[in-house]
Amino acid sequence: MKNIPVPTFTTERLILKAVTEADIPAYTKYFVDYEIIGNLVSSVPWPYPENGVEEYVKTVIIPKQGNGRWTWGIFLKDNLNELIGMIEMWVEGKPEHRGFWLGRPFWGQGIMTEATIPVTDFAFDELNFKTIRFNNALGNERSRRIKEKAGAKLLYIEPEEFNNPQFTEVEVWELTAANWHKFGNKA
Numbered sequence: 001m002k003n004i005p006v007p008t009f010t011t012e013r014l015i016l017k018a019v020t021e022a023d024i025p026a027y028t029k030y031f032v033d034y035e036i037i038g039n040l041v042s043s044v045p046w047p048y049p050e051n052g053v054e055e056y057v058k059t060v061i062i063p064k065q066g067n068g069r070w071t072w073g074i075f076l077k078d079n080l081n082e083l084i085g086m087i088e089m090w091v092e093g094k095p096e097h098r099g100f101w102l103g104r105p106f107w108g109q110g111i112m113t114e115a116t117i118p119v120t121d122f123a124f125d126e127l128n129f130k131t132i133r134f135n136n137a138l139g140n141e142r143s144r145r146i147k148e149k150a151g152a153k154l155l156y157i158e159p160e161e162f163n164n165p166q167f168t169e170v171e172v173w174e175l176t177a178a179n180w181h182k183f184g185n186k187a
C-alpha cells in the first residue's frame, strides 16, 4: 500500500491530528495511569518505564505514520496544545486493527465515540478496509459500548493476558462497512 499521510480531522468538539514529539509530556501525563494501562494487554509494560512514552512516540508512532499505521492525538478544540488521548488504526490485523485511550478526566462525555467517527470513515473510505476488527478485555464495558454502538458484532472470546489480572479473556469484534454506515457513523 502506498504511503497515505495522517489527515487532520475536525469534529464537533475535537481536532484529531498526527502525534508529534511535542505531545510526549501530555501523552505521558494522561497515559501513564493504571486505570488506562490495566485495560491493555500485558505486552504493554506495567509498571510503565520512565521514558516509555518518549521511546514509543519516537521509535514506533512517528516512523510508521502513514505507512500501514495511522496514529492521531485527540485534542479539545479549545485547547490545541494538550493531547488528551490517542486513537490509531493499522492495516495488519493482530487480529484487531484499532487501539485507543483517553485521559481519565475526559471519560464519560462521548469523546471517544466522537473520535472514532472520522477515523472509521477514513478506514473504510480511504484505506479500503472491507471489515475492521476490534478487541477489548471482557469486562471493559466502556470500550465494549463504543463497538456495540458502532454496529460491530462480537465474533469470539478467548483467553488473553491483560495488565489488570482481573481481565482474563478478550472479546474480538468485527465491523462491516454496511453496518458502520447503517448504525455507527453518528455520535
Ligand SMILES: CC(C)(COP(=O)(O)OP(=O)(O)OC[C@H]1O[C@@H](n2cnc3c(N)ncnc32)[C@H](O)[C@@H]1OP(=O)(O)O)[C@@H](O)C(=O)NCCC(=O)NCCS
Pocket: 035, 036, 037, 039, 040, 100, 101, 102, 103, 106, 107, 108, 109, 110, 111, 112, 113, 114, 135, 136, 137, 140, 141, 142, 143, 145, 146, 149
Ligand atoms: C474506553 C475509553 C476510551 C472510553 O472513552 P470515553 O470517551 O469515556 O467513551 P464514550 O463516553 O464515548 O463511551 C463510553 C460508553 O460506555 C458507557 N459507560 C461508561 N461507564 C460505564 C460503565 N462503568 N459500565 C458500562 N458502560 C459504561 C457510556 O455510557 C458510553 O456509552 P453510551 O454512549 O451508550 O452512554 C476510556 O474509558 C479509556 O481510555 N479507557 C482506558 C483505556 C482503554 O480501555 N482502551 C481501550 C482498550 S480496548
